[in-house]
Amino acid sequence: MISLFEQHFVFRIDSKAICNDISGVWKNCANSVYICVKRKNYLKAFADTSSIFTKNWKNSTFAYKDKFPPDSVLITYLDDQDKYVIPVIDRINSGFKLRNGTFHKGLDIHLTRTTPVKAAFNGKVRYARFNTGGYGNLVIIRHFNGLETYYAHLSRLDVKEDQLVQAGKVIGLGGNTGVKWSGPHLHFEVRYHDFAFDPEKIFSIKDSVLLGDKILLKKADFHSVIAASRKYHRIKSGETLSYLAVRYNTTVSKILKINPKLNINSIIGIGMKIRVR
Numbered sequence: 680m681i682s683l684f685e686q687h688f689v690f691r692i693d694s695k696a697i698c699n700d701i702s703g704v705w706k707n708c709a710n711s712v713y714i715c716v717k718r719k720n721y722l723k724a725f726a727d728t729s730s731i732f733t734k735n736w737k738n739s740t741f742a743y744k745d746k747f748p749p750d751s752v753l754i755t756y757l758d759d760q761d762k763y764v765i766p767v768i769d770r771i772n773s774g775f776k777l778r779n780g781t782f783h784k785g786l787d788i789h790l791t792r793t794t795p796v797k798a799a800f801n802g803k804v805r806y807a808r809f810n811t812g813g814y815g816n817l818v819i820i821r822h823f824n825g826l827e828t829y830y831a832h833l834s835r836l837d838v839k840e841d842q843l844v845q846a847g848k849v850i851g852l853g854g855n856t857g858v859k860w861s862g863p864h865l866h867f868e869v870r871y872h873d874f875a876f877d878p879e880k881i882f883s884i885k886d887s888v889l890l891g892d893k894i895l896l897k898k899a900d901f902h903s904v905i906a907a908s909r910k911y912h913r914i915k916s917g918e919t920l921s922y923l924a925v926r927y928n929t930t931v932s933k934i935l936k937i938n939p940k941l942n943i944n945s946i947i948g949i950g951m952k953i954r955v956r
């Protein structure tokens with residue numbers, strides 16, 4: 680019996696796997712070029728032919744800031760040739776939400792310093808280094824489905840940039856690098872074209888399963904929109920609402936509207952945090 684790993688698969692180069700022909704040769708079919716590869720070579724064959732791994736492929740920059748999130752996009756995150764692994768199965772300490780005035784773009788999953796952290800899907804490592812922006816030791820994997828996953832605060836990195844990885848590959852160990860005040864946890868993000876959305880829309884960490892195989896995401900699902908649209912200011916000595924209105928090119932009434940706890944007679948004290956956008 681042939682193991683799954685040695686079976687042949689046929690891939691359409693301009694999209695994803697679509698049929699199971701095992702002829703083993705290049706061929707043209709319905710105006711598309713197909714390549715037949717063995718399972719164990721498929722990652723490499725696909726990586727070499729897919730623009731997913733060339734466009735916005737930067738090792739040194741963790742966030743590449745693509746232009747705008749799409750109005751809506753259908754993402755098939757698991758096709759029949761792919762597989763998935765839940766990176767760490769443990770309790771979630773913090774979710775994808777606005778937290779203390781800044782947006783928390785991922786899930787914080789509890790772990791220990793010896794917990795292996797695993798790649799969620801097959802893909803290629805885009806970033807594996809220490810990040811000074813608060814992520815600590817960070818691995819970013821770009822997947823064949825077009826998504827990127829972020830694994831932050833690792834105590835050890837076990838992969839290198841540009842390395843191909845299969846789902847389940849241990850990419851490092853849990854830790855709290857880049858974090859000042861909390862214990863070890865995995866900060867786990869899922870991004871599409873650099874726009875983060877809630878990982879719990881596709882993963883159930885608790886039940887250790889994927890929720891389906893595709894998702895229709897709308898603009899509102901992407902964190903960057905929310906984060907970019909909100910800005911806060913910490914009041915210093917002598918600053919007033921009129922001062923903020925001028926400084927942030929807005930009006931006092933607009934500031935009051937987005938800060939429901941404030942009114943025109945409120946006393947603006949030093950250290951107060953006020954939303955200005």
Ligand SMILES: [Zn+2]
Nearest residue numbers: 785786787866
């Ligand atoms: Zn976090």
